[in-house]
Amino acid sequence: MRAVVIHAAKDLRIDEVAQAGTLGPRDVRVRVEAGGICGSDLHYFHEGKIGTILLKEPMILGHEISGRVEAVGSDVAYIKVGDRVAVSPSRPCGACRFCQAGQQIHCLDMRFYGSAMRTPHVQGAFRETLIAEASQCHVVLPHLTAGEAAMAEPLAVCLHAVQQAGALLGKRVLVTGSGPIGALCVIAARRAGAVEVVATDVTEAPRATLQQVGADRFINVAAEPDALGAYTKDKGAFDVLLEASGNAQALVSAFDVVRPGGVLVQVGIGGPAMVPLSMIVAKELELRGTFRFHEEFALATTLLSKGLVDVKPLISASLPFTEARAAFALASDRSKAMKVQLAFS
Amino acid sequence: MRAVVIHAAKDLRIDEVAQAGTLGPRDVRVRVEAGGICGSDLHYFHEGKIGTILLKEPMILGHEISGRVEAVGSDVAYIKVGDRVAVSPSRPCGACRFCQAGQQIHCLDMRFYGSAMRTPHVQGAFRETLIAEASQCHVVLPHLTAGEAAMAEPLAVCLHAVQQAGALLGKRVLVTGSGPIGALCVIAARRAGAVEVVATDVTEAPRATLQQVGADRFINVAAEPDALGAYTKDKGAFDVLLEASGNAQALVSAFDVVRPGGVLVQVGIGGPAMVPLSMIVAKELELRGTFRFHEEFALATTLLSKGLVDVKPLISASLPFTEARAAFALASDRSKAMKVQLAFS
Amino acid sequence: MRAVVIHAAKDLRIDEVAQAGTLGPRDVRVRVEAGGICGSDLHYFHEGKIGTILLKEPMILGHEISGRVEAVGSDVAYIKVGDRVAVSPSRPCGACRFCQAGQQIHCLDMRFYGSAMRTPHVQGAFRETLIAEASQCHVVLPHLTAGEAAMAEPLAVCLHAVQQAGALLGKRVLVTGSGPIGALCVIAARRAGAVEVVATDVTEAPRATLQQVGADRFINVAAEPDALGAYTKDKGAFDVLLEASGNAQALVSAFDVVRPGGVLVQVGIGGPAMVPLSMIVAKELELRGTFRFHEEFALATTLLSKGLVDVKPLISASLPFTEARAAFALASDRSKAMKVQLAFS
């Protein structure tokens, strides 16, 4: 079996790897079809690390995948051979105090696909075949493409981000950063009932896509640095910020335009930010982090299957996994691509 | 009538000022008895400003006061001549969109005693006689001293801070900064049901007082820089931080000891802080500001009257208002004083 | 000017009434275009009362209206002559303790159009011309019909009901009672992100409309009394009930199908219900009431204007107001009509 393996910064290879292993009674064997390239995959590719997490050994990348079911274990009831499934990369232990409190995201023994946080690293899912637990596999309806199904994972991230913001029905929402995560935040906020959604970026490229997926307005803050000023009146116009850029400046600029008592959700992962505490105090703002997802993965697949969200505008390109290096290069060029996926079969 | 007036940094005078004015039908005339010196009074005294708010004209200081009722307007039903009252310094407009939403703290036309935020400045309450609206005046039971009654204001600040943290019953709380606000946060957190309260400071002076008012443990982080390390296990031991020092380092040090999903309430006002966004994200922390109070002023007076909180250990000294300069000097010396009050009659 | 006046049960007349009065500086004069007949109008018509609220004098009915602006007062800035507006029938006092706490719905001095709760009764809006405060008037975009604009009021009721249920993103929702309020609850729940919405009724008539506005499934519980049984597995399938029938049996039947910790929102107004407290205890259910709306009226007009909700399928018929009796008869026949409106010009 072949897989997409990162060996070191810039050293991405298509390697022959061992087969997936034995099918247990609660397992499902999946022939992988589509795999989306995520920002964290790009960090490993370009820098050999994410923040302080260093790549220490070769690791199969990938955690946004879908595929066809090839075989199911003896105890698996609801998944059939031939089903298309989206596979959650999240495997909490189920037993630690966080899991027992319903906070699986903070599991003390999490094994998340394609992450170097533990050593040995948890291998990823950019591979031809995968054995996963049935509880990770979510059947999607036949009309969804493999590419759409593979969007369940980043959509789940954004659904969880929106849940962190509380009820959005009737709220005015600012989304900073209009890459795939920002765009999916727009989709999720709209789905949750936001009445106004404004998206920003520092480039012009995402404008058409963002408007297509539901942003009422797109602002290129590089071209229009004063445009957000219109939202500062009476202590701020937005109820909620979804900060999807990971850029500290995007967060800081939002303190002026979020109303007293508003919520700022930090979705993007970046470095430290110089935060004006006096504004957090005087406006009683809430700055919350959001990390990955848990039950939102199942929700993402259901929303996609029911047509309650549409992610097709975000899929810029699909390349054969054997051309992974070209795909990673394309995914790194924001002027040309939103989400780039690999095709495995 | 005499009053305590700040003219510029270090220039504090006892001035003869005009009488309080005419008693309206809903007003109460109060002979001021006690006035606590607050950190903001000290900022005006030492620096002639608070952060970016500059003193532009002479201003009577003071917003933590109590007194005896001398006269009541014709429409005032529940307050009698001779009652002792704590007087709230907060006067929201009642009509703006924040007031109509129950967010009076964020009133667009707030007039708060002894604040240079507006020009002309809103004069304060360090004066012999004061005319206030009846709705500002809260009768306390006779067994309370004037000094205790004057603690209603800073207690209200801390009750509101605790409300921002959500239900505290059974929670583990860290309070950083053990001045009067930190100590009152300990009292408020204990009253709200916190099961463990740890207080810190960078000096040794507050230890005895903090333990007396209910802290399970006091840590002098200057003397024991590693003591908080014991609370980092399994992603952090505290559910809630109440940051009462205004020192960015205190906030930052708490990210390691607050559990995933925990709440950090910024009470103290300070400069910008370099905040590790990656920890806010990965631990899904919530950083909230808290500013002043609204309904908590009435609550503070009731808790004091009923003996449900005891603030006596915090009152270090009471000096005649004519010795205001000495009192301000004493209040500035944390090794000698917690709360210093002025006596007006 | 003519108006639709209820004199006693079954005694509905088209009366000549006095003109609307003088236009104050903050007022707007509206030529009424459309007025929806509400369940409360029907109660006054059929019974001369609603529950314990008795009609004691002739009263103009109507509180779901829209119209064209004919004139605006001197202080009115954002509304222009010729605009189409939806007019909120809700006029809280702004000064009582509920208004000052942001709970205008519970105003101690509420004046709500077409309600006999106070005496003299507050006259309604089924009249040719109306003078309203500018704050009651919400401009809608020109593409909306007068009939759609008049749906803002019942939509606001249902948006508030949904807000009472908390964040609905990803939730499974049961709506009992599929009249106009039930149908609008389906629309509102879907807009707020509900992932599954099941609607019930005791007649077959609403099936097509309910499915058209977004219900995943419609159950005629009279025809299929056991159909809800499929939702009782593992202590209940629904996260939320929106009870829109006012029928006690509908509420009681839901205790079996709402999961532990779920929320039951009582929207419909009916008589007392024999509630199984042991199930509320054992499943820790929450039963909440919802009453009218406040800020949701503005939200309703915005959602309608932006096309984020579509209420057209609910408007069954529009009759000239001079045929009010026929219109009330039609509105009372659930087999023939969902929402019936009166046309005034």
Next chain:
Amino acid sequence: MRAVVIHAAKDLRIDEVAQAGTLGPRDVRVRVEAGGICGSDLHYFHEGKIGTILLKEPMILGHEISGRVEAVGSDVAYIKVGDRVAVSPSRPCGACRFCQAGQQIHCLDMRFYGSAMRTPHVQGAFRETLIAEASQCHVVLPHLTAGEAAMAEPLAVCLHAVQQAGALLGKRVLVTGSGPIGALCVIAARRAGAVEVVATDVTEAPRATLQQVGADRFINVAAEPDALGAYTKDKGAFDVLLEASGNAQALVSAFDVVRPGGVLVQVGIGGPAMVPLSMIVAKELELRGTFRFHEEFALATTLLSKGLVDVKPLISASLPFTEARAAFALASDRSKAMKVQLAFS
């Protein structure tokens, strides 16, 4: 080993039963010291059932117990031989969807001591020796008596009830029903920061005890049927009801005295109640159930150990377990007893 066994209504025996079994690596063997008689024990004793749950076979009663540790399994680290422990009777499965969501109270496979809900029944803890899982055993400080430690269980019930009510700091609370659960609700509400607590009962007996544990006022509603009327002004004075009587009339009478938006927590288990839905709607009240406890058991033991709550006034009598019938008779007589406990060694 001897145990207190219920065979049928009124047929309570001291039986010789088999020893506790083998000590597993994570188990603790406890020599039982004190066991409180609960209302559910009394239901089995008097009626041979609780509501619809029928006693079908002999069952050891008891779930409020404490004791001395006699032996610990090989993996038990934090509990030592000789420790006094309070033993939680709650054993959720840890694996079902409720357990994995942090809702262990609703576990699909709960085994709760002394409950006939399952068949074979789960045997209780009124026995001389008990083997429990270490996670059930909570060490208390030596100054606590065995009787106080045995109060951890009903205290945990009331702490959970209070958690269901949200943050209580500054709230006005009505507790209806002043038996042991009502009295512990007063204690818990006070600990959580309630500013006013009024307790009611239909007898005079609990007055002194209720005032001793913190009620501001006790009302015997049989003697003073109109006394609650003073709390109906302006739509109701109380923010929260804790209904601890299980008497439908107590609940219904509270609808008039709880303010709009207030919360009514049903703690006591009783039959169906005729609930005025129109008041739930018009006042937007929230009626919530509360059932048993989970993490609150540990909290109860900590609050007791730290002296943050005092339950001694509630312990009316302690009788040797061999006199269980006399003890049950005494516990059934509210004029003579609050909480009656059995002594086992």
